[in-house]
Amino acid sequence: MRIVRGWRQYLYDDAGRAYLDAINNVAHVGHGHPRVVAAAHRQMALLNTNSRFLYGSMVEYAERLTALLPDPLRVVFFVCTGSEANDLALRLARAYTRQHDVIVIDGEYHGNTTAVDEISTSLLDNPAAKDTRPWVHAVMRPNTYRGPYGADDPACGEKYAAEVRAAIERVRAQGRSPAAFFTEGLLGSSGGIALPDGYLPHVYAAVRAAGGVCIADEVQVGFGRVGTHFWAFETQGVVPDIVTMGKPIGNGHPLSAVVTTPAIAEAFRATTSYFNTYGGNPVSCEVGMAVLDVIEQEGLQASALEVGRHFKAALRDLMGRHALIGAVYGLGMYMGVELVRDRDTKQPATAEALALAERMRELGVIVYPTGDHYNILKIKPPLVFSRANAEFFAAMLDRALREGVAV
Numbered sequence: 001m002r003i004v005r006g007w008r009q010y011l012y013d014d015a016g017r018a019y020l021d022a023i024n025n026v027a028h029v030g031h032g033h034p035r036v037v038a039a040a041h042r043q044m045a046l047l048n049t050n051s052r053f054l055y056g057s058m059v060e061y062a063e064r065l066t067a068l069l070p071d072p073l074r075v076v077f078f079v080c081t082g083s084e085a086n087d088l089a090l091r092l093a094r095a096y097t098r099q100h101d102v103i104v105i106d107g108e109y110h111g112n113t114t115a116v117d118e119i120s121t122s123l124l125d126n127p128a129a130k131d132t133r134p135w136v137h138a139v140m141r142p143n144t145y146r147g148p149y150g151a152d153d154p155a156c157g158e159k160y161a162a163e164v165r166a167a168i169e170r171v172r173a174q175g176r177s178p179a180a181f182f183t184e185g186l187l188g189s190s191g192g193i194a195l196p197d198g199y200l201p202h203v204y205a206a207v208r209a210a211g212g213v214c215i216a217d218e219v220q221v222g223f224g225r226v227g228t229h230f231w232a233f234e235t236q237g238v239v240p241d242i243v244t245m246g247k248p249i250g251n252g253h254p255l256s257a258v259v260t261t262p263a264i265a266e267a268f269r270a271t272t273s274y275f276n277t278y279g280g281n282p283v284s285c286e287v288g289m290a291v292l293d294v295i296e297q298e299g300l301q302a303s304a305l306e307v308g309r310h311f312k313a314a315l316r317d318l319m320g321r322h323a324l325i326g327a328v329y330g331l332g333m334y335m336g337v338e339l340v341r342d343r344d345t346k347q348p349a350t351a352e353a354l355a356l357a358e359r360m361r362e363l364g365v366i367v368y369p370t371g372d373h374y375n376i377l378k379i380k381p382p383l384v385f386s387r388a389n390a391e392f393f394a395a396m397l398d399r400a401l402r403e404g405v406a407v
């Protein structure tokens with residue numbers, strides 16, 4: 001495909017063919033949203049500059065973002081990518097705790113700078129991560145489908161959290177303590193896996209008791225996508241010490257942010273200063289505010305909840321008819337369909353996932369595999385996706401599965 005245009009939840013190729021975009025959480029409020037485009041255009045013509053200058057929109061935007069977060073998350077840093085946001089979060093945590101070790105969930109991805117590449121243990125991106133960084137401690141992914149504790153166990157959240165406690169003990173046994181625990185509130189890069197109830201409350205208590213800070217990576221899953229809440233961490237009833245944002249925040253414009261507490265920001269200021277030429281420039285701030293306006297005015301969080309429920313039910317229905325679907329993950333409009341060759345052995349259906357994605361493309365739907373074994377179809381469309389779009393997606397997946405996947 002040579003994609004030449006995006007409009008709402010559709011992408012168009014150079015022959016004018018439309019594809020339903022089921023994968024683009026960056027174009028959160030829809031491709032080419034006129035309000036976002038107009039904001040960028042207007043501000044670009046008026047003033048764009050290095051963020052050393054004073055202009056009102058940076059303060060106004062910071063206030064809009066913090067109004068969406070619980071206390072004491074009140075200090076905002078503007079940066080340009082999700083990787084930069086997580087990199088800065090790590091620096092903040094290390095400055096505050098004066099420790100270096102980081103606990104992460106096995107298989108998660110947090111970005112591409114040297115520091116966040118080190119803490120990204122996704123097999124696809126970083127196969128050597130766990131063997132080469134003794135300060136990085138990857139804990140078992142709390143996946144009730146594949147892990148030892150299933151969703152039928154009411155204490156599964158606490159049992160997976162015990163893995164974090166064990167990691168803390170291992171760090172302590174070496175005479176150190178953790179600087180930070182990093183996770184997404186919904187495991188997006190692992191395929192849309194929702195955390196079991198009670199997981200983060202137990203983990204956060206253990207990490208804080210050990211002197212570490214808790215970082216929520218909302219780069220993929222924030223801004224209303226999970227439907228019930230604006231932030232994915234809120235689904236677990238916790239308040240992080242640092243929240244990082246990216247992708248949807250600028251609807252495709254390179255903008256991201258880190259929000260933390262005054263105490264952590266002060267500890268950072270005591271050790272260093274931070275400057276970012278483009279982070280929070282006047283155009284970025286106008287774009288960011290336009291995105292927030294659209295989410296609110298078009299009721300996109302409520303839509304994520306309503307369409308997401310309908311969508312997930314349609315995918316679960318397919319699971320009843322096609323043995324290749326082993327699990328349907330997700331919350332709101334962030335979902336994953338895990339494909340397995342055998343429901344008992346759960347052998348990943350990797351080649352089948354790619355073949356299905358190819359067939360879906362021929363049928364006019366863009367979706368792609370993710371996960372350690374590339375066998376989970378990730379579904380995270382622009383939030384303007386409708387019920388009819390969800391039904392079309394499910395009908396095309398049904399059709400592709402009925403035809404059989406040649407591998």
Ligand SMILES: Cc1ncc(COP(=O)(O)O)c(C=O)c1O
Nearest residue numbers: 081082083109110111189219220
């Ligand atoms: C969870 C998560 N955090 C951080 C990042 C890095 O964001 P960026 O690619 O904007 O640097 C990604 C990118 O895929 C991500 O999935």
